[in-house]
Each structure stands twice: as structure tokens, then as C-alpha cells.
Amino acid sequence: xxxxxxxxxxxxxxxxxxxxxxxxxxxxxxxxxxxxxxxxxxxxxxxxxxxxxxxxxxxxxxxxxxxxxxxxxxxxxxxxxxxxxxxxxxxxxxxxxxxxxxxxxxxxxxxxxxxxxxxxxxxxxxxxxxxxxxxxxxxxxxxxxxxxxxxxxxxxxxxxxxxxxxxxxxxxxxxxxxxxxxxxxxxxxxxxxxxxxxxxxxxxxxxxxxxxxxxxxxxxxxxxxxxxxxxxxxxxxxxxxxxxxxxxxxxxxxxxxxxxxxxxxxxxxxxxxxxxxxxxxxxxxxxxxxx
Amino acid sequence: xxxxxxxxxxxxxxxxxxxxxxxxxxxxxxxxxxxxxxxxxxxxxxxxxxxxxxxxxxxxxxxxxxxxxxxxxxxxxxxxxxxxxxxxxxxxxxxxxxxxxxxxxxxxxxxxxxxxxxxxxxxxxxxxxxxxxxxxxxxxxxxxxxxxxxxxxxxxxxxxxxxxxxxxxxxxxxxxxxxxxxxxxxxxxxxxxxxxxxxxxxxxxxxxxxxxxxxxxxxxxxxxxxxxxxxxxxxxx
Numbered sequence: 001x002x003x004x005x006x007x008x009x010x011x012x013x014x015x016x017x018x019x020x021x022x023x024x025x026x027x028x029x030x031x032x033x034x035x036x037x038x039x040x041x042x043x044x045x046x047x048x049x050x051x052x053x054x055x056x057x058x059x060x061x062x063x064x065x066x067x068x069x070x071x072x073x074x075x076x077x078x079x080x081x082x083x084x085x086x087x088x089x090x091x092x093x094x095x096x097x098x099x100x101x102x103x104x105x106x107x108x109x110x111x112x113x114x115x116x117x118x119x120x121x122x123x124x125x126x127x128x129x130x131x132x133x134x135x136x137x138x139x140x141x142x143x144x145x146x147x148x149x150x151x152x153x154x155x156x157x158x159x160x161x162x163x164x165x166x167x168x169x170x171x172x173x174x175x176x177x178x179x180x181x182x183x184x185x186x187x188x189x190x191x192x193x194x195x196x197x198x199x200x201x202x203x204x205x206x207x208x209x210x211x212x213x214x215x216x217x218x219x220x221x222x223x224x225x226x227x228x229x230x231x232x233x234x235x236x237x238x239x240x241x242x243x244x245x246x247x248x249x250x251x252x253x254x255x256x257x258x259x260x261x262x263x264x265x266x267x268x269x270x271x272x273x274x275x276x277x278x279x280x281x282x283x284x285x286x287x288x289x290x291x
Numbered sequence: 292x293x294x295x296x297x298x299x300x301x302x303x304x305x306x307x308x309x310x311x312x313x314x315x316x317x318x319x320x321x322x323x324x325x326x327x328x329x330x331x332x333x334x335x336x337x338x339x340x341x342x343x344x345x346x347x348x349x350x351x352x353x354x355x356x357x358x359x360x361x362x363x364x365x366x367x368x369x370x371x372x373x374x375x376x377x378x379x380x381x382x383x384x385x386x387x388x389x390x391x392x393x394x395x396x397x398x399x400x401x402x403x404x405x406x407x408x409x410x411x412x413x414x415x416x417x418x419x420x421x422x423x424x425x426x427x428x429x430x431x432x433x434x435x436x437x438x439x440x441x442x443x444x445x446x447x448x449x450x451x452x453x454x455x456x457x458x459x460x461x462x463x464x465x466x467x468x469x470x471x472x473x474x475x476x477x478x479x480x481x482x483x484x485x486x487x488x489x490x491x492x493x494x495x496x497x498x499x500x501x502x503x504x505x506x507x508x509x510x511x512x513x514x515x516x517x518x519x520x521x522x523x524x525x526x527x528x
Contacts (some may be wrong), residue, residue, distance in 0.1 A: 122446025166391075173381045173392045180379030182343050184393050185444060 004137040009255045011138055017251020018148040019209045024231035024243045026154060026202030032175035032238040033195040036086065040224030042112035044074050044200045046048055048207030049216055053124035058210075063126055063223060064150065067208040071201045075110035078200025081107055082193045109219065115218025125215035147209035158198070159240070172197055175238060201235060203228075223267070230274035236287025245285060249273065292319045293355075294448055294479050295340070295371070300349035302332075302339050309335045311503040313350070317448060319488025322470065322480045324490040325523055327500035333483040334376050335454045336500065340481075341373035342366040353448070367395065370447035374454065376483075378437040386417050386436055389425045393440030403443070410439045431462040440470060448479045467493055481487065487524040493517045496505050 027041050048070040055061040085103050089096040098209025128141040162168035174181040174191045180190055206224075214220075231250050250270045258266030279286060302310040306432035306520050310332050338344040340351055342363035351359040351465040358366050379489045381389050385460040389411055413416030416437050420428065425436055434454055440451055451470065467489050474480055484490035491497055497514040499507035507514060514520055521527040 011440055032387075041497045168390055168393050169384070172384055176381040179343060179375050180381060181392070182363040183341060183367075183373045183375050183379060183393050184440065185364045185372070186392070187362065187364040189362075 005259075008138050009259055010252065011140060013252035013255030014142075014146070015144040015148040015247055015251070016213065016254060017215070017249070019144075019151045019206060019246040020227060020231055021101035021244050021247030021266065022151045022154060022209070022251055023203050023206035024075065024228040024235075024247055025158060025189070026199035026206070027228045027241065028199075028238060028240060028243050029158075029171065029195050030199035031232070033171055034086070034100075034192050035228045036097065036104070037229075038196075038199065039225060040081070040108035040111060041104075041199070041203050041228055042221035042223065043108050043218075044078070044203035044217055045210065045224040045228075046097060046208040046218060047111060047115060047202035049211040049214075050124060050207075052208050052211035053126050054119065056126045056128060057124075063208045063211045064069070064146070067150070067205055070204040070208050074204030075197040075201040079193050079197040081200070082196035085209045086130040086192070087189065100204075108225070112167050112218050112221060115221070121217050121219070123217050125217045126211045128212045134166060141213075143212040147212060151206070151209055153253065154202070155244070158202070162240070167191075167194060171198075209262060226274070227270045229268035233274050233284055234277050236284030239284065242284055242286030293317075294319045294321075294353065295481065296350070296352045297336075297340060298350045298352075300339060301302070301347045301495050302335050302344055302516070309503050310339070312505070313505055314349075314507065315479050315498050317479050319436040320477060320479055321475070321496065322474050322482060324482045324484060324494035324497045325500055326484070326487050326497055326514070326520070328523070331500045332526055333500055335503075336451055337481070337483055338375075341371060341450055343373065343375075352426065356469045367444050367446075368458055370445070372441045372446035372448075373450040374432075374437050374441040374452065376452040376456070378433050380425040380433055380437055380440070383424055385422050386425055387421040388427070389440050390417070390443050393443035395444050406443050406445065410443060411416045414439050423527055426508050431459075431465065434458065434462075434466060435469070438466075438473070440474070442478075442494065446478060448481065448505065449473060450481045452483045452487060454482070455484060455489075459523065463489070487520070488515075 023041065023045050025039060028040050030036065039141060050065050051070060052063040055066055056063065086100065089099050129146060132139045134143045136259065162172055166283060168188045170191050171194065173184065174188050178188065227250060231246040232243055234249055235246030253269040254266045254275055257269040293316050295317045297313060300310050300313040301399065313332065313336050325333050325336065335344065339346050340488045342361055344512065346359050349359065350357060353371055358369065381392065391403065394406050404524055411421065415441055417436055425433065427434055428436060438454065455466050457483055458466065463486060470480055470482065470493060482490055482494065491511045491514060494511040498505050499514065499520060507517060
């Protein structure tokens with residue numbers, strides 16, 4: 001193996017992994033606070049990507065310009081989904097888990113149908129920033145690098161919000177002890193709405209960034225839901241640092257498998273990792289076992 | 292003057308009826324203790340009063356204002372705060388972050404900072420360990436943090452659920468003197484405690500709960516001398 005080739009594949013993998021991290025961070029915020037598995041997450045990713053493709057076809061609108069609007073739109077849509085459906089989940093945790101799965105599955109299929117109705121089943125992509133930069137022996141695709149940097153900035157902003165703001169502290173507190181948060185007077189229902197909104201917003205931001213890298217149709221949403229699961233299962237549910245590690249591993253797996261095996265195998269790589277980690281270390285690499 | 296009045300409180304977990312009509316009162320400036328065996332309904336009573344559990348029937352009034360349909364946030368805002376059983380700290384957040392969460396995000400930043408400084412002065416160990424993750428503190432320090440976090444909301448009535456559980460006798464005594472100190476600050480206390488002898492010596496009045504009902508109530512000293520209490524909770528014949 002040539003060192004330059006390894007370096008190139010590593011760069012490619014980390015760049016894609018960084019963008020996956022954004023979607024997975026969103027899923028993790030939702031899971032941490034609400035303890036629900038959001039099966040509609042990937043649909044938020046793909047809807048944003050499809051809107052980017054449509055706007056690019058229509059007037060060459062940059063996906064990076066669409067991103068803030070898509071983020072805010074998804075924030076609102078996420079808040080509405082939480083208020084309209086998820087707020088009504090049963091209080092008993094076991095029933096809530098089952099109902100939330102069915103509910104988010106329903107939302108996912110509604111969005112899938114909507115996607116087919118508006119964007120058809122054709123594959124779309126955004127041919128934007130198609131060039132590449134050469135740094136030493138490495139070639140870095142412009143779209144990937146800019147998408148990665150944007151994802152890193154958004155992830156950093158999320159970290160700042162979670163760490164230094166009252167809303168962020170309320171989100172972290174609720175995810176660490178629901179009873180403790182309630183005893184402190186945190187309005188957990190609002191925290192749940194905010195968390196679901198942020199998670200959906202991050203998914204949409206990820207969709208805008210990925211729109212320039214992959215080709216997709218409404219059905220691809222499920223792949224993004226599953227790859228986000230693979231990332232957080234690898235890193236550890238509810239663990240934000242673990243999510244970044246998981247995303248890097250998934251990105252590298254896709255990159256190396258794509259080169260050494262095949263593009264089809266690369267698509268399956270995150271799910272193979274997902275199954276392996278569930279078998280070997282179900283709490284994830286940085287997750288902690290329950291006391 | 293009555294600060295808290297609970298009347299005919301009933302709470303169920305599904306088909307299981309945990310409380311069958313509990314009534315109790317806490318006066319302004321008073322320490323009241325609830326005594327009972329495991330599973331008697333003490334923690335359920337505390338959670339229902341603090342808005343952590345939905346009540347099925349009955350009234351809860353704080354300062355004459357009904358609160359049984361209010362959510363936990365509104366109840367804390369009105370000056371009632373629960374320090375829950377098992378502390379329920381935020382283990383991965385720092386000591387200071389735990390205190391800040393207790394300081395209610397809707398208050399002015401200046402006031403929260405002032406309360407934080409007051410807590411770190413009152414509990415110097417929390418000030419020294421302000422950057423440490425709460426989950427890494429010792430049991431006694433964690434309980435101290437849980438109480439300080441509760442005090443950050445400036446309560447008029449503090450509900451303490453089993454504050455000495457799992458602590459050594461020395462630490463238990465420290466927690467009890469802390470409760471006494473809190474009471475001298477003008478804060479009323481409703482206490483659930485497994486350490487019956489110590490809590491009865493601290494409280495002015497007591498309620499004994501069994502199978503979700505108040506079976507005995509009155510002056511703490513009288514309850515301390517009651518034959519059944521001596522036998523069941525104090526190990527005396």
C-alpha cells in the first residue's frame with residue numbers, strides 16, 4: 001500500500017465522516033433527551049438535499065446559501081412534529097419506546113411519500129464546486145472540504161450552545177437525569193421540543209452539505225437514518241465526543257472499503273460496523289455501562 | 292401560618308394505588324418529618340407535591356394557592372423545591388453547572404451568580420471542586436451538592452427525600468446539622484428520612500405513613516414516644 005494512497009483515502013474518509021457527524025449529533029441530541037429512536041431522521045436529511053437539488057436546477061442557488069433557511073425550516077418542522085405527535089407518547093417508558101418507533105416510522109413514510117410526490121423517484125445531485133485542490137500528493141475535493149469545514153463550524157456552535165447556555169445546560173441535565181431536571185424546575189416538555197427541533201435542524205444542515213457529494217432520491221433517507229445510527233452506536237448513545245469518533249470511523253470505513261472492495265460494499269460498510277459493535281460492545285466505544 | 296396543605300392526596304401507578312388519601316400540613320418555618328417503611332408511599336407523596344407525578348385526586352396548596360395541576364417548573368417558581376431521593380445529580384456536568392441548573396435559567400444572571408457565590412461560600416468544598424464532574428464526588432459531597440442545588444432556587448419550602456441514605460453516621464450527622472441550618476435561614480423543611488430517631492429529634496411535627504395512608508400524626512416528641520413507632524422504627528420494645 002502506498003503511503004500517499006492511504007493518506008488520500010484517510011482524508012476522503014474523514015471529510016465525509018465529519019459531515020455524517022452532523023446528522024448523528026442531531027440524532028444523539030434527540031435520543032439523549034427524549035430516549036426515543038427517531039426513524040424519520042434520515043428523511044429530514046434527504047428532504048433538505050432534494051430541496052437543494054431543486055433550487056440548484058431552478059436558479060443555480062448554492063446549497064450553502066440554502067443551508068441556513070433549511071436549518072430554520074427543519075427546526076420549525078421538528079418542533080411541530082414533537083408538539084403534534086411525540087408529546088402525546090405514553091408516560092410509561094416501555095410503551096413510549098414502542099409507540100415512538102411506530103410514530104416516527106409513520107412520519108418517515110409520510111415524508112417519503114411527500115418526497116416522491118414533489119421530487120419524483122429520480123436520483124438528484126448538485127454539481128456545485130466540482131473542482132479539487134492539490135496539497136502535496138493529495139487531492140482534496142472542494143465540495144467535500146467546504147462541506148466538512150461548515151459541518152465543523154456547526155458542530156462547534158452546537159458544543160458552545162450545549163456547554164455555555166442555559167438552554168444547553170437544560171438539554172444536558174434532562175438527558176442525564178429526568179427526575180433531577182424536573183426537581184430543578186426545568187420545563188422538560190419545552191426541552192424535548194427544543195431538542196427535537198435542534199436534531200431536525202442538524203439533519204437538514206447535513207442534507208444540504210451532502211447534496212453536493214452524493215446522488216440521492218427520497219428513498220435514500222433510510223440509508224442516512226441507518227448510517228447515523230451506526231455512528232452513534234459506534235461512539236456510544238448519548239455521548240457527543242463518541243459521535244465524532246464514530247463518524248470518523250464510519251467515514252474511514254466507507255472510504256477504504258470503496259477503494260479496496262467496491263462502491264456497493266462501501267455502502268454496506270457502516271451497517272457491518274453497526275452490527276459488529278452491537279455484538280462486541282453494545283454501549284459503543286465511549287459509552288458507559290449502566291450502573 | 293400554613294405554608295403547605297395537602298388534602299386527600301391519591302396517586303396510582305397504573306392499576307397500583309400508591310396513595311389512598313394522604314393529608315398533611317407544613318407551617319411557615321417548620322421542620323416536618325414523614326416516617327414509614329419502604330414502599331409506604333413517602334417518596335410518592337414528595338414527588339406528587341413537587342409536581343413530578345400526576346395526582347389522581349386531592350388538593351395541594353402552597354400559601355393557599357392550588358398547585359396540584361401545575362408543572363414542576365411552576366411549582367419551583369412558587370418556592371417549593373424537592374431534593375429527590377438518590378440525589379439525581381447530573382453526573383457528567385460539573386459541580387458549578389449542577390448549581391447553575393438549580394439556579395433556574397429564567398432568573399436574572401446577576402441573581403444566579405449571587406446565589407452561586409453564596410452556595411460556594413456556605414459549602415466551601417463545592418467551591419473548591421467547582422470544575423469537577425458531579426458523578427466523581429463522594430457520597431456526602433454529592434448530597435451536599437444536591438441540597439445546595441435545591442437552595443439555588445431560593446425555596447421557601449424544601450422537600451428532602453432520604454438525604455442521609457447510604458451515608459456514614461458522621462456524614463449523616465452533618466446532613467442533619469445542615470438541615471437545622473437551612474431551617475434557621477427561614478426555610479421550611481418537609482423531610483423523609485430512614486433515620487427515624489434523628490429526624491424526630493429535629494422535627495417539630497411528624498406523620499407516619501403506612502400502605503399509602505397517614506396512620507399517625509402529631510408532635511414529633513409524642514410520636515417518638517408512641518409504642519408502635521418505638522417498636523417498628525426505633526428498634527425499642
